Amino acid sequence: MTGHTLDCLKCPSLCCRMAGYVEVTRADIRRLAKFLGLTVPEFERRHIVERTRKGAKRIKSGYDTCQFLGEDRMCTVYAGRPKDCRGYFCWDQADTTVHEFARFFQTAPGALRAEEAKDR
């Protein structure tokens, strides 16, 4: 796949904005709380934005930009970020929507047209 050539540093961090919800495990919560200097209950009160009926906890709901995305488009809790974020690459997902957007943002219009012409 061509996606591995994408450069996350040149991306508007579309994964943190549009790639659905981010669930946190108990270990994620402990790590994030420690990173932010909070207790676990404090962290949960301030930063859990959604709970599922099965009791899963989320720091980002499906349609919102993650609360931890900084204005410089970098993750403000990078060293403590959840496991889901560590393993996420937009070019390696069954749903290709985010990857298509990221590719569009990072490809100059001329190069994009040339690529599309090749596909025809």
Ligand code: SF4
């Ligand atoms: S959307 Fe893709 S290219 Fe952009 S930051 Fe996320 S993983 Fe990297």
Ligand code: SF4
């Ligand atoms: S925790 Fe960081 S890496 Fe994960 S979605 Fe939020 S801003 Fe992005």
